Amino acid sequence: MNIIYREVDIPNIRELDVYVKNGGYQALKKALSMPRADVINEVKASNLRGRGGAGFPAGVKWSFIPQDNPINYLTVNADESETGTFKDRQIMENNPHQLIEGALICAYAIKAAAVYIYIRGEYWDVAAGLEKAIADAEAAGYFGRKNTTPVPADPKGNKPKYLGLNQDGMSAIIESEYFACRVFVHLGAGAYICGEESALLESLEGKMGQPRVRPPFPANKGGGLYSEPTVVNNVETLANVPFIIANGAAEYKKMGTEQSTGTKVFCLSGHVNKPGNYELEFGKYTLRDLIYTYGGGIRGGRQIKGILPSGGSGPVIRVNGNDDPILDTPLTYEDMAKTGSILGSASIIIMDETVDMAWVASKVIHFFHHESCGKCTPCREGTYWLTKVTDRILAGEAKDSDIDLIHNVANNMKGVTLCALGEFAANPILFTIKHYPEDFKQHTTAAGKLPAPAAGD
Amino acid sequence: MLKEKYADRIQAILAKYPPDRKRSAVMSLLYIAQEEYGWVNQQGIDEVAEICDLDPTQVNSIAGFYTMYSEKPKGKYWLHVCVDLACALSGADEFYENLKAYLEADVDGNSKDGLFTIEHAMCLGACDRAPMMQCNFHFHENLDLEKAKALIEQWRANEAKK
Amino acid sequence: MATVTIYVDDKPIAVPAGMNLVQALKEYADTDVPVFCYHPKMKPVGMCRMCLVELGTPMRDRATGEAIMENGQPKIGWNPKLQTACTQTVSDGLRIRAQGTVVEDGRRSIVEFLLTSHPLDCPICDKGGECPLQNLTMAHGPGTTRMVFEDKLHLDKHVPLGDLIFLDEERCIQCARCVRFQDEVVGDPVLGFHERGRHLQITTISDPPFDTYFSGNTTDICPVGALTTADFRFGARPWELTNVPSICPHCPVGCNISASTRLDREAGGKTVIKRIMPRQNEQVNEIWICDKGRFGHHFTRDDQRLMQPMIRRAGGAQSLSNWGEVLTAAAQAIKGAEGSVAAIAGSSISNEDGYVLRQLVLAAGGSMLGRWKPTHAGEDIVAQVGVGAGTNLGTMGKGDAILVIASDLEEEAPLWYLRVKQAHDRGATLIVANGRHTNLDHHSTATVRYPYGSTEAVFTDENVRKMLTDAANVVIIAGAEGLQLDASRSLMQRAAKFLSETGHVGKPNNGLMATFPGANAMGLGYLGFTAEATMEIAANPPKVLIVVGADILYDDPTAAEWLDKVETVISLSLFPDELTTRSAVAMPIQSFAERDGSFTNGERRVQRFYTAHSPIGESLPAWTALSRVLERVTEARAKLSAAAVMLEMTTTIPAFADCRYPELAKVVKQSPDVGGTDLYYGGTAYKNTGGLGVQIASAVESGAALETGAPVDASASAITVESGQLLVVPVTVLYNREWTFRQSESELMGGHVPAPYAEINEADAEALGVAAGDEIEVTTGGVTVRVTARVGLRAPQGVVLLPRNLAQAATPLIMGAGVVARAREAVSAV
Numbered sequence A: 001m002n003i004i005y006r007e008v009d010i011p012n013i014r015e016l017d018v019y020v021k022n023g024g025y026q027a028l029k030k031a032l033s034m035p036r037a038d039v040i041n042e043v044k045a046s047n048l049r050g051r052g053g054a055g056f057p058a059g060v061k062w063s064f065i066p067q068d069n070p071i072n073y074l075t076v077n078a079d080e081s082e083t084g085t086f087k088d089r090q091i092m093e094n095n096p097h098q099l100i101e102g103a104l105i106c107a108y109a110i111k112a113a114a115v116y117i118y119i120r121g122e123y124w125d126v127a128a129g130l131e132k133a134i135a136d137a138e139a140a141g142y143f144g145r146k147n148t149t150p151v152p153a154d155p156k157g158n159k160p161k162y163l164g165l166n167q168d169g170m171s172a173i174i175e176s177e178y179f180a181c182r183v184f185v186h187l188g189a190g191a192y193i194c195g196e197e198s199a200l201l202e203s204l205e206g207k208m209g210q211p212r213v214r215p216p217f218p219a220n221k222g223g224g225l226y227s228e229p230t231v232v233n234n235v236e237t238l239a240n241v242p243f244i245i246a247n248g249a250a251e252y253k254k255m256g257t258e259q260s261t262g263t264k265v266f267c268l269s270g271h272v273n274k275p276g277n278y279e280l281e282f283g284k285y286t287l288r289d290l291i292y293t294y295g296g297g298i299r300g301g302r303q304i305k306g307i308l309p310s311g312g313s314g315p316v317i318r319v320n321g322n323d324d325p326i327l328d329t330p331l332t333y334e335d336m337a338k339t340g341s342i343l344g345s346a347s348i349i350i351m352d353e354t355v356d357m358a359w360v361a362s363k364v365i366h367f368f369h370h371e372s373c374g375k376c377t378p379c380r381e382g383t384y385w386l387t388k389v390t391d392r393i394l395a396g397e398a399k400d401s402d403i404d405l406i407h408n409v410a411n412n413m414k415g416v417t418l419c420a421l422g423e424f425a426a427n428p429i430l431f432t433i434k435h436y437p438e439d440f441k442q443h444t445t446a447a448g449k450l451p452a453p454a455a456g457d
Numbered sequence B: 001m002l003k004e005k006y007a008d009r010i011q012a013i014l015a016k017y018p019p020d021r022k023r024s025a026v027m028s029l030l031y032i033a034q035e036e037y038g039w040v041n042q043q044g045i046d047e048v049a050e051i052c053d054l055d056p057t058q059v060n061s062i063a064g065f066y067t068m069y070s071e072k073p074k075g076k077y078w079l080h081v082c083v084d085l086a087c088a089l090s091g092a093d094e095f096y097e098n099l100k101a102y103l104e105a106d107v108d109g110n111s112k113d114g115l116f117t118i119e120h121a122m123c124l125g126a127c128d129r130a131p132m133m134q135c136n137f138h139f140h141e142n143l144d145l146e147k148a149k150a151l152i153e154q155w156r157a158n159e160a161k162k
Numbered sequence C: 001m002a003t004v005t006i007y008v009d010d011k012p013i014a015v016p017a018g019m020n021l022v023q024a025l026k027e028y029a030d031t032d033v034p035v036f037c038y039h040p041k042m043k044p045v046g047m048c049r050m051c052l053v054e055l056g057t058p059m060r061d062r063a064t065g066e067a068i069m070e071n072g073q074p075k076i077g078w079n080p081k082l083q084t085a086c087t088q089t090v091s092d093g094l095r096i097r098a099q100g101t102v103v104e105d106g107r108r109s110i111v112e113f114l115l116t117s118h119p120l121d122c123p124i125c126d127k128g129g130e131c132p133l134q135n136l137t138m139a140h141g142p143g144t145t146r147m148v149f150e151d152k153l154h155l156d157k158h159v160p161l162g163d164l165i166f167l168d169e170e171r172c173i174q175c176a177r178c179v180r181f182q183d184e185v186v187g188d189p190v191l192g193f194h195e196r197g198r199h200l201q202i203t204t205i206s207d208p209p210f211d212t213y214f215s216g217n218t219t220d221i222c223p224v225g226a227l228t229t230a231d232f233r234f235g236a237r238p239w240e241l242t243n244v245p246s247i248c249p250h251c252p253v254g255c256n257i258s259a260s261t262r263l264d265r266e267a268g269g270k271t272v273i274k275r276i277m278p279r280q281n282e283q284v285n286e287i288w289i290c291d292k293g294r295f296g297h298h299f300t301r302d303d304q305r306l307m308q309p310m311i312r313r314a315g316g317a318q319s320l321s322n323w324g325e326v327l328t329a330a331a332q333a334i335k336g337a338e339g340s341v342a343a344i345a346g347s348s349i350s351n352e353d354g355y356v357l358r359q360l361v362l363a364a365g366g367s368m369l370g371r372w373k374p375t376h377a378g379e380d381i382v383a384q385v386g387v388g389a390g391t392n393l394g395t396m397g398k399g400d401a402i403l404v405i406a407s408d409l410e411e412e413a414p415l416w417y418l419r420v421k422q423a424h425d426r427g428a429t430l431i432v433a434n435g436r437h438t439n440l441d442h443h444s445t446a447t448v449r450y451p452y453g454s455t456e457a458v459f460t461d462e463n464v465r466k467m468l469t470d471a472a473n474v475v476i477i478a479g480a481e482g483l484q485l486d487a488s489r490s491l492m493q494r495a496a497k498f499l500s501e502t503g504h505v506g507k508p509n510n511g512l513m514a515t516f517p518g519a520n521a522m523g524l525g526y527l528g529f530t531a532e533a534t535m536e537i538a539a540n541p542p543k544v545l546i547v548v549g550a551d552i553l554y555d556d557p558t559a560a561e562w563l564d565k566v567e568t569v570i571s572l573s574l575f576p577d578e579l580t581t582r583s584a585v586a587m588p589i590q591s592f593a594e595r596d597g598s599f600t601n602g603e604r605r606v607q608r609f610y611t612a613h614s615p616i617g618e619s620l621p622a623w624t625a626l627s628r629v630l631e632r633v634t635e636a637r638a639k640l641s642a643a644a645v646m647l648e649m650t651t652t653i654p655a656f657a658d659c660r661y662p663e664l665a666k667v668v669k670q671s672p673d674v675g676g677t678d679l680y681y682g683g684t685a686y687k688n689t690g691g692l693g694v695q696i697a698s699a700v701e702s703g704a705a706l707e708t709g710a711p712v713d714a715s716a717s718a719i720t721v722e723s724g725q726l727l728v729v730p731v732t733v734l735y736n737r738e739w740t741f742r743q744s745e746s747e748l749m750g751g752h753v754p755a756p757y758a759e760i761n762e763a764d765a766e767a768l769g770v771a772a773g774d775e776i777e778v779t780t781g782g783v784t785v786r787v788t789a790r791v792g793l794r795a796p797q798g799v800v801l802l803p804r805n806l807a808q809a810a811t812p813l814i815m816g817a818g819v820v821a822r823a824r825e826a827v828s829a830v
């Protein structure tokens, strides 16, 4: 069932009139008539988990926002830069209003003054489409300047504050009894780290995208956008919200398992015949279903060797050919965790028997080296060092002991970096070596080609 | 001057952020500077700094941190070929090398005729449509060398017409 | 102070609530957590990851908020990962394991990571020997490297960030201390990172580049040898240096400094100052100094110094002499003056110099004690309502208010500027009132403009009064820009009255400070030297005038005229200035670096400085020369040491009663603790071994009633500006051509002293047909000076800002009407 990719069933749902004809913006209307707390409770009850990778329950996150703070923000994480991830792009291209509606429901619930959609710079065209959708919906009066839906009075009599425009067209914080919230697209400019929520906020504030020290967390005063309490949610997470509000949490929970409710988009890429996005109900399907039923099987009829289920950052799953029972793992957060890996953002990269896992490790560590923000020592220096040694391994110049070296260096990065990127960067080395030591050993010799470092150097 | 030439766009960008948060506009303004001058040069940085009340050094930090700003002059057509893992599994590395050779590009990726700059990129969110490239940030997907060459020739022809 | 209990390796320790964990462990638990990026003067950023510790907190029941108990003890939830101590504040029950294998392993890998790309050129590195990275590597790092040499990144090692500070990119460990210092502390973000990941580098593309009054401080806080000063680069090794405690002689802040000295071959084996470093005094300058203090020390060894006594013999020509001859000649002249003896003391001569000078004048029957430059009045008023004992601008913040009036604080007292700016950052209300824009405006809560000449309106302004009266603590810092001497006194009276009426006197963080010129105007004020007396001396020249450490003729174009009327000028001077040539007797005196003594700063803190290098030429300390004259006048025995002079002062001058040298030399533990052998916070010279000084109690604190005299009516001196004229306002600039800074011209600071200029408003420039960069002639007070025109928004319409001591010739000391004429078109546009 597609509740996210509704364009599969309803062509052109990207257009406002089509979206509205099919129930669009009714959930927002409904939400605006509910007390804010009820909206949050409904989302909490649905057990909607964040689709950005960490799987944190969205409703719980919303409930952290202090309701008595005059200005809060919602930022939508549309940075989508993890290797193998392309799901949010499809939502924004083909069903943008559902994202906008979901974001506005959240904005209402957390009393956000404005919504910023932080979209990766490379999605230049996607951003243009999204901006048009926002303008269309605002012009139609669903929210923003022309909106006339009154919001329930605050028990304390405070009027909500919104970021609007004054008579001169200059930005200003205005008070309104109406849902005057506006939605803005903020274009990134090429930095994977800006998907990390606190780096995203830094970037949105016009700084280098370097993660912040926590606490305070984004939801706390002092930790969010412009130091105000802020919710950061993934695109897919918010696109689920209109369904939940329109149909109720109970209806939503009918899909999926106890711990993984609703549907999930799986980005399938690599050595499959039909790569692409597949929205599947949680728990109903296995890895095998995804790869063979939906992905059309492995290219050239070859055997499968490994799966990266969460792009470059999650641990690799070793698969011993097409009959490996591990492929029968159901697609849920909890079952994927049992494989020793994670579901993460569900960017599933399939690798067949022809793939050299040392090469994979090198590709991925180069990615993280390129994307390390440089703020903290272990990640900045570790990713650099690891690229140097993996390059040497692939060039056939390394010693056997260099495999232990990179394993140890990667291990030393774990647990001591400022943000999770450093942890992610260690994974490709640690798990490819763990699961495929032979792939590394084929490149190394006992002596290597470079002299040992001079003692004391 | 950007301030005059792009007054409306700049105004619209500034209007997105709270009045005392002009700094948030710096990334969007750098795109305008890049568009105007072809790359992010000192002139552009100084102008953006003035609009956002920043020191040029602060703006320079932004230009340097993000990969989509070019701090060097580049060809009119700026090509990015994704060679990240998912694309590489579909032959992107080879595609990139071949395309680069076709353009007779130097080490910095500048084509012999100066019209193109080709660079490889990390994942661009089009893994299911590899090999792919972006030209001035517009997607061109499901490519092979022949299709890419055709695009190149078409762009060349467009330029010749001008 | 509220305290909480934390447990360090199971030992309970009481620490102040809300304190940073690294600092709490260092100061209360005797536990050094190694750090690189953390600096107690800046916000923690948790970047370097060196300060890893194991952390646990008492677990609480989610629903009830009650502590969960286990075997009668609170159950501790230990963090699964190591945490950075620098980003934690202490909370009750916090558990810390700061040692053990887990922590040590973590730290070892951080050091290993840092060293992978570090060049390890310690043998030629200026920081070698006082380098936090070196120290922490020895303490926590691995013994050998696993990084292959070929893999190291090779980067540029000599990148000028300005012409005072150099960057070695290979050594930089990206801790961002310098970037944060410029951004957070100074508020001038001209340093930034460029690129990202391993390519992250410090850069500046600002114009001018890294050239702020505080730039040198970054080299102290840099935890490696990445930033070095052009002054000290490759100059000496830290372990050869002796750090002599001293006090900066340039301005009323009285920054505590260390003169790092060594015997130097280039100086013929003599002791020389290799560098000036800040010395920690939390109440005065914390751990900062300005670049004038840091780089402006070369004058002490300048070969232009006055080396030998001079005398004017019969016939008029001046010739070299010897001490015996000049002392006797001076004594004779004084004895023969029949009481018509007066003195003018430069504002940077020491308390001891001033005291003996005073004794000499009094002994000779004179009474006029003038202070130079006579630009500000009111030391007596500061003595009454000056800031209360224990005042520390560094603790002012939310709820407090500061008024800066008639001063360009950045130019007149840079460290006060820095500390006032930071107080504002912490939430203090800062009102900046002046006739024009100054840089402090950018950091103010409100600015007030008044027409030059009158400051009354500021104190009657409703808004200002409200902002000040609403505040818990109020400090007023008064300058005298654009004020005649009587108007300056009037301002001081008004400020005193306001403070006293609103109850903001006699307690810490309340009261009056003033940007008097020099390092010791306050001390001289206590000894009876005043600007008003100087004016009287000028009006009624005495037979004998003794001038100590004041370049009168360069400072005041009218001085030549009245000096001519003095029969005998006796001058004591560092340099052979114009006055020396005019004197009957000229004596070479020693700079602050060659002798010991004390200064009293603008906050009335008496602070000692110690002998750093050997005397230049035959110079003597001024007090020595003067006591020897006194000996010849009265037959009283000359004092043998500065300490002895001060000892006598403690009994004869009540203000100095508590200032015996051993008292001045006392040091108590300061927080943050930055001067230890750990070197985490950089700088070996921070440690204060010379004393924190003694603050003289204000009269109000001692119970005296406020007595500021009859209100001065300043309207008498109001200036009429005729049509076609402009008001010429002399202003102070930090980098100028006074002797004690001018000597650097050929050296480091030369390029930083601006070419003589005057600044006018755009509208005036247009009316006069003057463009920026044109050469103009400013005629006022009977003199004409030729300067370059600056045209800008700082000068109000109708006003010419004319910096003092920049031009070759003297410029008017005080404000007056004048005319501006274009002399020559700009050669190239500025």
Ligand SMILES: Cc1cc2nc3c(=O)[nH]c(=O)nc-3n(C[C@H](O)[C@H](O)[C@H](O)COP(=O)(O)O)c2cc1C
Pocket (backbone or CB within 6 Å): A049, A050, A051, A052, A053, A054, A055, A056, A058, A077, A078, A079, A080, A081, A082, A192, A193, A194, A195, A196, A197, A198, A232, A233, A234, A235, A237, A238, A419, A420, A421
């Ligand atoms: C290095 C790094 C990159 C990330 N990139 C993304 C991203 O591109 N998109 C995203 O939604 N979340 C990303 N995240 C997760 C976000 O930090 C955050 O958890 C998420 O946006 C929260 O939204 P959710 O609760 O709706 O999942 C990233 C996290 C890290 C550490």
Ligand code: SF4
Pocket (backbone or CB within 6 Å): A193, A210, A211, A371, A372, A373, A374, A375, A376, A377, A379, A380, A417, A418, A419, A420, A421, A422, A423
């Ligand atoms: S782990 Fe990497 S990306 Fe994250 S803060 Fe550290 S350097 Fe930046």
Ligand code: FES
Pocket (backbone or CB within 6 Å): C034, C035, C036, C037, C038, C045, C046, C047, C048, C049, C050, C051, C052, C084, C085, C086, C087
């Ligand atoms: S991270 Fe704590 S000192 Fe650097």
